[in-house]
Amino acid sequence: MAKKITEVEEYIFKNKEVKVQELMEVFKLSESTVRRYINQLLSDDKIQKEYGYVTANINDNLINIKARIDHLSDKKILISDLAEPYIKDRDTIFVDSGTTHMHLAEIMESKKDLTIVTNNLLFAIKVIDTDLDVNLIMIPGSVNRKTISATGDAAMRFIDDFYFDKSFITASGVSLENGLSNRTLPECDIKRKIISRSRLNFAMVDDTKFNQIYPFSFGDIGDFDYLFTNKKPDEKYIDYIKTVKTKIKWS
Incomplete structure (x- = not known):
């Protein structure tokens, strides 16, 4: 059954x-x-x-x-396409848990000599199943059966050995009051750590995530260099982003 x-x-x-x-x-x-x-x-x-x-x-x-991978997949493809110009040959990239950026594997096919670090088991499997010219590094840790990602103390210690050119981070909710938030705490710990160890941070969220608040906040919109989404959000987000370093792009 x-x-x-x-x-x-x-x-x-x-x-x-x-x-x-x-x-x-x-x-x-x-x-x-x-x-x-x-x-x-x-x-x-x-x-x-x-x-x-x-x-x-x-x-x-x-x-x-x-x-979740199939749900809203057209929107996720559009969001991933926005990231393509920012991924350069020889970049060291972090991809976190979540499904919005699963299609990044396809847009990386034209890139050379990438290093991809991830705690996302499904994304790692997808990369392995391609002809990508990458060095794939899987973060160790306790696996959350719901998110299919590695978290915990071992994962946090492992990340201390890296500094990333770019990180691609998803969220369950985005709001002006609570920033970017998630449903589970362990994933938030990883996301915060990555933001502090990446030269450029990219938030990837579809339009259904805006005006949603979840228990665990891991950063303000202004903590990200870029916010990618599939359609223009409410004007209040546009107005706020004008006051911080973040650049917003939609497809």
Whole structure:
């Protein structure tokens, strides 16, 4: 059941809005089985139920990581494309946990002699599965099963040996009141550490992250040199960014 319900969850997030009948046909399941899966996902707050169909709950705190990669993927590709001109041959780059920058692997294909350091296991696997001319370094540590990333004291100590040309950092929420915030504390510790050890810091957030506040703040918008997003945010963000060093770009 666990594997099949995960496949159903991923399908819902990929398609955003799905009817019960469609799930029955795609997965060759009975109506009672589909409704049992739906009730389980509803109880876990992973989906929402509307009249005649179910939708992905994009506000869920830590939804299935594979589903998150597919969700909003077009926006994530646009955001990653903005980073391409800033990545230079022989750069040492840090890529943190999250899915917004998963498409960075594709835009790095034209670069030479890169060093990529990451605590993001899925991103590391994606890099390995390409022909990138890179030296890939995986940060050690305790693996968070929800974010598929390494964190903890071992990871923090390991980062002390590096200084990065550029870092690419994601966030669960962006607000003027709380800056960039995340759902879990261990990832925030890593993000803060990286910001202090990188020459240029790039925040990568899609438009759904703005005006969202989560428990753990890891930096102000002004701590970043660039903020990349897929569409122009509210004017209040534009006005604030004019007062700090940050440059904002949208696709």
